Amino acid sequence: MAIRNTTVLLLFLCMWVLVPSRAFKGECRVELKKADCSHLNLKTIPLDLPEDISTLDVSHNRLVELKPSSLTRYQSLEQLDASYNSLKVVPAGLCQATPKLWRLTLRHNEVHLLQVRDLRNCTRLTHLDLSDNRLRLNGEPFSGTENLAWLDVSRNKLTTACLGSHPQLPSLETLILAGNDITELKKNDFYFLNQSSSFRTLSLSSLPLKKVDRGCFMPIAHLQDLVLDGCKLNPTFMSRLCMELSDTSLRNLSVQNTQQVTLTRSTFQGLGKTNLTILDLSNNQMARITDGAFQWFPTLEYLSLEYNNLKHLTNGTFVGLKSLRNLNLHFALVKKKTSPLPVIDDFSFQPLVQLEYLHMERTVFGEITEKIFYGLPCLRELNLGWSSTGIKLVSNTTFASLQGSPLLQTLNLTGMGIKSLGPGAFSSLTNLKTLVLSHNFINQNLTGKEFQGLNSIKEIHLSFNQQTITLTPTSFIHVPTLRTLMLGRALTPNLDMRPSPFQPLVNLIVLDLSNNNIANINNGLLDGLNRLSVLKLQHNNLARVWKNANPGGPVLFLHDAQNLTVLELDYNGLDEIPATAFQGLSQLKYLSISGNLLNFLHDSVFSDLRSLRFLRLQKNLLTSVRRETFSVPLSNLTELFMDHNPFDCTCESMLWFHTWLNGTNTSVPDLDKTYVCNTPSMYFNHSVMDFNPESCRDMVPFQALYVITSTLVLGLMFIAFLVHYQGWRIQFYWNIIVNRTLDINDSRYRRVTECRYEYKAYIVHAQKDKLWVERSLLPLEDKNLRFFLEDRDAMPGCSTLETIVDNMRMSRKIVFVVTEALLNDPWCRQFKAHQALHQVMEDNRDSLVLIFLEDVADYRLTQSLMLRKGMLKRRCMVQWPLQKERIPAFRQKLQLALASSNRVS
Ligand SMILES: *[C@@H]1O[C@H](CO)[C@@H](O)[C@H](O)[C@H]1NC(C)=O
Ligand SMILES: *[C@@H]1O[C@H](CO)[C@@H](O)[C@H](O)[C@H]1NC(C)=O
Ligand SMILES: *[C@@H]1O[C@H](CO)[C@@H](O)[C@H](O)[C@H]1NC(C)=O
Ligand SMILES: *[C@@H]1O[C@H](CO)[C@@H](O)[C@H](O)[C@H]1NC(C)=O
Ligand SMILES: *[C@@H]1O[C@H](CO)[C@@H](O)[C@H](O)[C@H]1NC(C)=O
Ligand SMILES: *[C@@H]1O[C@H](CO)[C@@H](O)[C@H](O)[C@H]1NC(C)=O
Ligand SMILES: *[C@@H]1O[C@H](CO)[C@@H](O)[C@H](O)[C@H]1NC(C)=O
Ligand SMILES: *[C@@H]1O[C@H](CO)[C@@H](O)[C@H](O)[C@H]1NC(C)=O
Helix, strand or coil, rough: CCCHHHHHHHHHHHHHCEEEEEHHHCEEEEEEEECCCCCCCCCCCCCCCCCCEEEECCCCCCCCCCCCCHHHCCCCCCCEEECCCCCCCCCCCHHHHHCCCCECCCCCCCCEEEEEEEEECCCCCCCCCCCCCEECCCCCHHHHHHHHHCEEEECCCCCCCCCCCCCCCCCCCCCEEECCCCEEEEECCHHHHHCCCCCCCEEECCCCEEECCCCCCCCCCCCCECCCCCCCCCCHHHHHHHHHHHHHCCHHHHEECCCCCCCCCCCCCCHHCCCEEEEEEECCCCCEEECCCCCCCCCEEEEECCCEECEEEEECCCCCCCCEEEECCCCCEECCCCCCCCCCCCCCCCCCCCCCECCCCEEECCCCCCCCCCCCCCCCEEECCCCCCCCEEEEECCCCHHHHCCCEEEEECCCCCEEEEEECCCCCCCCCCCCCCCCCCCEECCCCCCCCCCCCCCCECCCCCCCEEECCCCCCCCCEEEEEEEECCCEEEEEECCCCCCCCCCCCCEEEEECCCCCCCCCCCCCCCCCCCEEEECCCCCCHHHCCCCCCCCCCCCCCCCCCCCCEEEEEEECCCCCCCCCCCCCCCCEEECCCCCCCCCCCCCCCCCCCEEEEEECCCCCCCCCCHHHCCCCCCEEEECCCCECCCHHHHHHHHHHHHHHHCCCCHHHHHCCHHHHHHHHCEEEEHCCCCHHHHHHHHHHHHHHHHHHHHHHHHHHHHHHHHHHHHHHHHHHHHHHHHHHHHCCCHHHHHHHHEEEEEEEECHHHHHHHHHHHHHHCCCCCCCCCCHHHHHHCCCCCCHHHHHHHHHHHEEEECCCCHHHCCHHHHHHHCCCCHHHHHHHHCCCEEEEEECCHHHHHHHHHHHHHHCCCCHEEEEEECHHHHHHHHHHHHHHHHHHHCCCCC
């Protein structure tokens, strides 16, 4: 119960899904004068369609009758399809209403009685399909359809082939009577076609025929094509039928699926007088063909024995088929569980002197014997694909029998379980152009001897051989004519050998090395392949050889393949492409590098690809598409695939690409859905097309500003730190430099103005600091100029005041050794400072130098010495350092201060 309910529900769902929703909208679709009103639940013909429609489809509706009045509106109607409705009759006057109608299709209705008036005036009608109805003919309904060429009355439960009692249908060419209840063909059944001179094709498929009267085909002796598919024809009846056909012009006989289990010598005897050219015996479970069964067919050109159950072909099977050009044995010999292996005898094909195409795909037979293909002088193609013959080794005798087939161009040995190729395996096939060995289990080192003798070979297919073929430098040494070499999923991963196995192939145009996990190659791989146009290398392991860090540098193996037009490198784990990898590939039209790990591309990597039309870079790690890299390859592209990359939608990475996308004619499939920004967070998961280029408009000045400010800040920070920690050192060296410069520059000036000084400096210090002065200052004296020290140099007897005034005048500088003690010494601070200042003013000299032995606040300096630090040049104030190692710097500084010019600047 539950199951039934579920089934009902499922059915309902199916109907709901399958019945197009427009069925409930009731809209016909009109296009190019064709109106499609099918599946609309219509009960009448719509009256609102354009008047000029030529085709009207009202199939699959609920029409019960077809009113001619409803069609008068459509005077141009030429084709009307009312299949799958519930029409009971062909309405009288239909053809009057639609004078141009030539095709009328009324399949699958309930038309029962067919009368003369129904098809009256249908003089233009050429095609009439009344199949799947319940026809009962009343009188001569077809007598008025004088132009009818094609009539289908299949599956109408008709019990006779007789559609009229006197000759009619003068133009009929094809009559389809399939699937009726006709058990016998009487003598006069086809009399109504007696004057139909164009009649050619008769289908009697699926009839329960039991009996044919003598001479029944006489009225239609022009018959050329007869279809008997699906009839049950036992051998006796078949030969009887053939006898009746003997006087016809039969050319083409189809006897598929007729349970024709055996063919005897006499089965086709009756057809001996015809010129039959095509005979289709497929799907018959035929087990046995008696020798000579086909001897009656000297003109037969095509014979199909596809899908049969044959057990044995002998040297007599095909006797007499001397015109046969095409023999189809696809699935013709099969092995059932219990039966023995089918056998094909030596010389079986010998009678087929005209045979060009021998199709033996998926046949099963014991073995390929030495003489099996003997004869066959015209053979052009032999296809043994997926056939089962127990062959493991192809030796030089396997196909020796094809030596007599000098025209053989294609030998297809796909999927035959071949494990190895012996030396000279194909040496008898000197004119072979195409050799297909795909989908086998070849596991060997190809030494080259295997292909010896293939002097005209153009294509070798070795793909799908379990990656067990090992190439050697001589593998293709005997086949320099080769143009196409397919080695996908066939090779062991090492191709690092010199010379390259492909070097002899100077004519090679297509090379497929895909799916081999190739990891080792050298840059001579394609040496000499100047014509190579298509190179497939996808699904290998070439990441290492293109790495910059590869020992010996990246392997530029494409350097000799300058004629490449197609290059496939997908799924190689590539994370780097050397800048010169594609150098010179100016012919390249198709480049595919998808599914790798590329996140960076050199600016110039594509710069030679001026002919590129298709570029595939999807599923990489590219963040940016910059002009520097892509302007050349994208300049004239037909199609671009770059989806599924983690794009960085910033001005820097995306602005140029976005602009290009908006202006290009190139097709970029799925642009909106699969080109998605990964960064910045603002655009995360948005389409690249959502990127706003306006935001980049004022970027340039901002960028400049940014650079300048950041440089400035960093610079200042650096300087601050430098000065803080190493300032004294800098000053030290600076002083030395300045000193030296001044020594040179100032020397003349000094000579003129400064020779009046007797002392280098007048030292003012507190008594307490005497020791420091002696230790630290006196060593700075030199031969020419000395310091004036009151204690040492004052002339005894002179008044102190005079001494001070005179000697200050004679000193080039006045040095105060500033300490708290000095500031507290009244004599010093009042008179000496005063005098010093006076002298400064009077002489307009910049001659004060302060040495700070201690930190002294500025206000104390002002109070005591009437000086401000701001009044003096910085270089004239020197700090006694606390750290010992800075003392040389101090000295240097002091000397500089003492040596500095007195001019006020
Ligand atoms: C239809 O056929 C009848 C006779 O069969 C003829 O009298 C009549 O003129 C025809 N009508 C048209 C429209 O051809
Ligand atoms: C068969 O072909 C021959 C020569 O082409 C011809 O003379 C003969 O009439 C043909 N026979 C039939 C039945 O068509
Ligand atoms: C077929 O082979 C048999 C021997 O197996 C031989 O006697 C016979 O003559 C051959 N028939 C033909 C037509 O070659
Ligand atoms: C070889 O035969 C196989 C199987 O019949 C077919 O799929 C394949 O296309 C053929 N190859 C060539 C190159 O003709
Ligand atoms: C086949 O190879 C063998 C040696 O392997 C040689 O003796 C024989 O002559 C070859 N046969 C042909 C037809 O080349
Ligand atoms: C191929 O040759 C190498 C040495 O040259 C050998 O080790 C290997 O076994 C050979 N492979 C086959 C399948 O013969
Ligand atoms: C490229 O191939 C064409 C033929 O396809 C050939 O004429 C031309 O010489 C080749 N170019 C080079 C550089 O070999
Ligand atoms: C662009 O490609 C087309 C074919 O797709 C070609 O006809 C045209 O010459 C190319 N233009 C340039 C500038 O290469």
